[in-house]
Structures are given as C-alpha cells and as structure tokens.
Amino acid sequence: MPDAKVDPARHAVAHVRGAFAPARLRALRSHLDRVCDERQTQAATTREHTAIARGEASDALRLDPTWMDAFRDPSRALLDAIGHATWVAFPPQVRRVSTAAHLVPWHQDVAYQRLLGARGHDQHVTCFVPLDEDPARRPTVEFVAGRFAELPHGAASGFGAGLDEAPAGPHALFRLALGDALVFGDLVPHRSFVPDPSQPERRSLEFRLVRPCDAVADKDYFDIPSGAFTRRSAAMEVA
Numbered sequence: 001m002p003d004a005k006v007d008p009a010r011h012a013v014a015h016v017r018g019a020f021a022p023a024r025l026r027a028l029r030s031h032l033d034r035v036c037d038e039r040q041t042q043a044a045t046t047r048e049h050t051a052i053a054r055g056e057a058s059d060a061l062r063l064d065p066t067w068m069d070a071f072r073d074p075s076r077a078l079l080d081a082i083g084h085a086t087w088v089a090f091p092p093q094v095r096r097v098s099t100a101a102h103l104v105p106w107h108q109d110v111a112y113q114r115l116l117g118a119r120g121h122d123q124h125v126t127c128f129v130p131l132d133e134d135p136a137r138r139p140t141v142e143f144v145a146g147r148f149a150e151l152p153h154g155a156a157s158g159f160g161a162g163l164d165e166a167p168a169g170p171h172a173l174f175r176l177a178l179g180d181a182l183v184f185g186d187l188v189p190h191r192s193f194v195p196d197p198s199q200p201e202r203r204s205l206e207f208r209l210v211r212p213c214d215a216v217a218d219k220d221y222f223d224i225p226s227g228a229f230t231r232r233s234a235a236m237e238v239a
C-alpha cells in the first residue's frame with residue numbers, strides 16, 4: 001500500500017520533450033567547452049580531485065552562474081514537469097562522462113542528500129539535461145520504475161552512495177533529443193547507462209530542484225519564476 005504521506009513527485013520520472021531551447025543548450029555547451037579544461041585544473045582540494053576522477057567538476061567549473069541561464073525563459077513543458085519545485089540549488093553538477101570510472105552505480109538521490117547531513121534536502125527532484133547534439137547515442141540514465149521507500153546504500157565504486165543491485169521492477173530508458181530533459185524524484189533508483197559503447201562521451205548538467213519550503217537555510221538557489229538568485233529568508237523560517 002503506497003504511503004500517502006510521500007509526495008508523488010519523489011517517485012516519478014518524466015521525459016520532458018522540448019524542456020529547453022536547443023539554442024540555449026548549445027550556448028551552454030560552447031561555454032563548457034571554452035572554460036572546462038582551465039577550471040578543472042583549478043581544483044585545489046582532495047574532494048574536487050575525487051569528483052573529477054568520477055566525471056564531475058571542480059568548484060571553479062560548478063560555481064558559475066551561467067549554468068542557471070538554462071532556466072531563463074522556462075518552457076511550459078518544463079514548468080509543468082517541475083510543479084512546485086521552482087528553486088534550483090546552486091551550484092549544479094557539470095559532467096563530462098567518458099570512461100567506465102565515470103558511470104554512476106544504482107542509487108536513489110536521497111542517499112546523496114543524507115551524506116550532506118543538515119545541508120541536505122529532505123526531498124528534491126533532479127533535472128538531467130544532456131548537452132550533446134545527439135544525446136540518444138550517448139551515456140544516459142536508466143531507471144527502475146515503481147514506488148520505493150528509501151533503501152540502504154553503501155559507498156560504491158568511488159561514489160559516496162550505491163545499491164548492491166537494482167531493486168526489482170521494470171527498467172525504463174528514454175530516447176532523448178537536444179532540448180529534452182529527464183525530471184525524476186529522489187526515491188527513483190537509477191544509474192548511468194551506455195547505449196552505444198563506441199560513444200562513451202557525454203556533456204551534461206544536473207540540477208537539483210526543491211520547493212521553496214524544502215530549501216536549506218543559507219544556501220543559494222535560483223528562483224525560476226523571478227529569474228533571480230535567492231535564499232531562504234528568516235521570515236520563511238518563522239512562517
């Protein structure tokens with residue numbers, strides 16, 4: 001019997017066609033190609049070097065407000081898919097996936113939020129945005145569809161959280177075009193998936209979106225409706 005208290009968005013996966021204007025994503029891809037190498041070399045901590053080794057980005061690459069341009073002039077399709085989760089956590093994840101070491105094992109995103117302790121969100125949705133011209137041929141995300149409680153995770157293959165195996169249920173893959181996004185809840189089990197081993201490379205952005213009421217104090221967010229950066233205010237804490 002499903003738990004009626006769990007927000008259904010936490011279990012959902014949506015393939016959002018035309019979520020972003022392809023021209024906007026091409027501009028972000030060009031920006032990534034322009035700044036990536038230099039900013040990755042600016043990594044100064046062990047944490048960042050570990051992240052880069054698994055296909056993620058240095059702080060200098062992530063902490064760039066340009067990535068939030070994706071959410072300027074949001075499409076109707078995107079707004080419908082995100083519902084009340086209109087605050088985008090900053091910074092996003094920026095990925096250049098190219099080897100097996102970059103492939104994320106099965107997990108629920110809630111497990112990564114737990115690793116952040118008090119700085120983690122109680123619930124959020126992820127918006128996965130491929131930037132390549134031909135995302136259908138590139139590494140993507142595979143899901144297990146269904147309603148899952150929070151599952152026990154352990155550290156796995158260089159990643160902070162992973163499941164020993166996929167939970168039982170039907171697997172789902174989506175054929176993405178440039179401009180499409182995958183919007184999925186933090187209880188949905190998923191992993192990286194390579195449809196064509198001759199195409200192991202992918203550039204992508206991953207955004208974590210929350211309802212304003214789920215925001216963490218003193219953290220930066222981009223408020224999609226106003227198009228401005230924001231923080232959870234003292235007044236909201238009291239309300």
Ligand SMILES: O=C(O)CCC(=O)C(=O)O
Pocket residue numbers: 095097103104109126128139140141190191192193206
């Ligand atoms: O980028 C990928 O291949 C997987 C991404 C992922 O698992 C996530 O964003 O939680």
